[in-house]
Amino acid sequence: MPQNLLDFDLPGLTAWFAELGEKPFRARQVFRWIHQAGVADFAHMTDIAKSLRETLQAQAVVQAPAIKFLHRSADGTRKWLFDVGVGNGIETVFIPEDDRGTLCVSSQVGCALECSFCSTGRQGFNRNLGVAEIIGQLWVAQHSLKTEANRTTGEIAERPVSNVVMMGMGEPLANFENVVTALGVMLDDHAYGLSRRRVTVSTSGLVPAMDRLAERCPVALAVSLHAPNDALRDRLVPINKKYPLAELMAACRRYLVHAPRDFITFEYVLLAGVNDQPVHARELVELARDVPCKFNLIPFNPFPDAGYEKPGGEAMRVFREILQDAGYVVTTRRTRGDDIDAACGQLAGQVADRSGRVIKRLHREAA
Ligand code: SAH
Ligand code: SF4
Secondary structure (H helix, E strand, O other), X not given: OOEEHHHOOHHHHHHHHHHOOOOHHHHHHHHHHHHOOOOOOHHHOOOXXXXXXXXXXXXXXXOOOEEEEEEEOXXXXXXXXXXXXXXXXXXXXXXEOOOOEEEEOOOEEEOOOOOOOOHHHHOOEEEEXXXXXXXXXXXXXXXXHHHHHHHHHOOOOOOOOOEEEEOOOOOHHHHHHHHHHHHHHHHOOOOOOOOHHHEEEEEOOOHHHHHHHHHHOOOEEEEEOXXXXXXXXXXXXXXXXXXXXXXXXXXXXXXXXXXOXXXXXXXXXXXXXXXXXXXXXXXXXXXXXXXXXXXXXXXXXXXXXXOOOOOOHHHHXXXXXXXXXXXXXXXXXXXXXXXXXXXXXXXXXXXXXXOOHHHHHHHHHHO
């Protein structure tokens, strides 16, 4: 099997080159060809010695997951469905805005954590994505968007993807090593050169992995809160039973020790009549008091048989005002790309469940 060079960060590629008897600067050159120029064919790496190019052709490939579909939304949002083998597909979303372009990247095929309002969670879990499958989403998006911009305007869009959020399918911190390696490539100046604050990991609250992320790669952290007390959060985000709110809040404070001057973004999906009442907002005000943070309110995005409803406009306004009056910065996420099912929590891809969970649920329903 040829070695897929998208599986490496720069230290990994350098070590692999050393085995070939090649110097570190050669690894750097090839790494830049791959990630900065978007070149997959070694023959096109013109400043690399011919003998090395031939070795690479014989022993390596640069292979991102194959694109199955690309959907374009009326608002400019794009969604790719990538084929990751044996009946599995993952989704990646690009959201263009005036001052930035954000890519929402998947980390797993499905998700094992079963949050009750999440379409990915409903589908079950198949496997972790490899490094090449994670960074390959950015590689494809960055370079295809560049080429497209060149064709349509004649201008070179230097960096269509200016921000990455690990908010696609899956729980990134449950695929820790591969995600951290991919983050390293995103931040590397010889690759995408994104600053630490332009890369966000979103977690449902895997406390020990949050501590490890702080040590290894303290990028911006978003924590999916969704409830202000343990009783409600146990129902909505079942991992809360293992890492309850007091532990989660303490982990948030520890994280910021490694990322001074940063803040945690608390994500809060508003579910009509479930967690969107003034009493919940007031509880949140108290819960988050000791954590430098801001809130990102996300109106629930429906999917078939979800069993939840979108919040009303008035409930959202009141909820937001209670947080704002207590001094918090609050953003309300605008829904983008919902005409192509690309909004938060709607990513479904194709998951050949291996946890047996979906089958169990069907049995429960039938009983
Ligand atoms: N597993 C990670 C990241 C992926 S989900 C996490 O849970 O944080 C990204 C965000 O979308 C999370 O905050 C998640 O709770 C939210 N989300 C999930 N389902 C949603 C839905 N149906 N409507 C709106 N947001 C949803
Ligand atoms: Fe998994 Fe996040 Fe969905 Fe929960 S919200 S099931 S952690 S992807």
